Amino acid sequence: MKQMKNIFALIGVITVAYLLLTSNGQIAGIDSKLTEAVTQIESSIGFSHQEANSESSGLVDAVVTRSSDGDTFHASVNGRNETIRILLIDTPEDQKPGTPVEPFSREAAAYAARVMPAGAHIKLQLGKAPDQRDHYGRLLAYVYEPDGTLYENDVVRRGLARIAYVYKPNTDHLTQLEQSQSYAESHHLKIWSIPGYVTSRGYNPSK
Template structure:
């Protein structure tokens, strides 16, 4: 009799475990779904076509500098992050999404981890290059926080990207004044041209539109080119 009781108990427990595992695989965030890129909005936001509908995807657990914010304008390294993601994700490219358990943010954007393949996320690549910081970590969507922190710390130690300027990237966001204090070049957020900061043309840029660069390499990496007239003449 005891043998039968044990056998029945085992069968019941096994059946329950199968049901639980099966259910967990259907939970949001535990499986990847296919989508196609429509356009890159900025370093951490991408528009995709999903199930025949366009969705704006906000990448979970990271924050990149702004490129065209209504109040903040363009922040240092924002264009670099966007250009990097744009090269990774041309229009029509197939990507994989792992949705968060909190599926949308207050703006209606889909919250997800965005993958190039089964193993490599765009978040990972941005953090490795110092083009993003770990941010907006809220349970239950914190499953990769430890891994992302490791990538962030590695980029910090190498002084890559946003970590190359002391106190620029902080827990509360990005602080352009830290870059301004060391800047040698400046551009308008509305222009593809940058200037040496001592040029008179640089002083004519409205303060709210100014984007600062410590080095010429950073200015070029933002997708801009140097002024062909006054600034070159002033530096001979």
């Protein structure tokens, strides 16, 4: 609501500025004058285009507190420490008790820690109700790296993750991920370099 009021205020300022300038015959340089006026009003009301874009896109700000593996990490979200389970992907396992370290699991975990280290500011696209948490209580989300890259697409295209756990309504970005997975598989990248390793139910370490 606050951002909408700010937007209406900006529209009002632009309209008034335009009328004043045109009525005085000051068409030349109107763009720079309007830009200056808009900048001043933005500063006075604390408005930023980045804030508006973030709000309209439905993304939530978060800060990484601790990395875990390639598809799970911890972050501060709205003042709460949450365990985030990244939607639509599955990376090889290296922390499950009683199971062997799966090939490329450490590479996936290391990459996640590199692009989203502790303290990194990221954005989350939360899962859709009623499926916003999994049965472990972890918050489900699509994750955008600090530079704006969709993390899921990044790791799938690099061959560090497979598409998995595809359940409606949380199927946003699925087409994009399928294209990236096809690319990784056809180029035999990482997990796809071992024949038979990737299965529809997970990974087969014996391969």
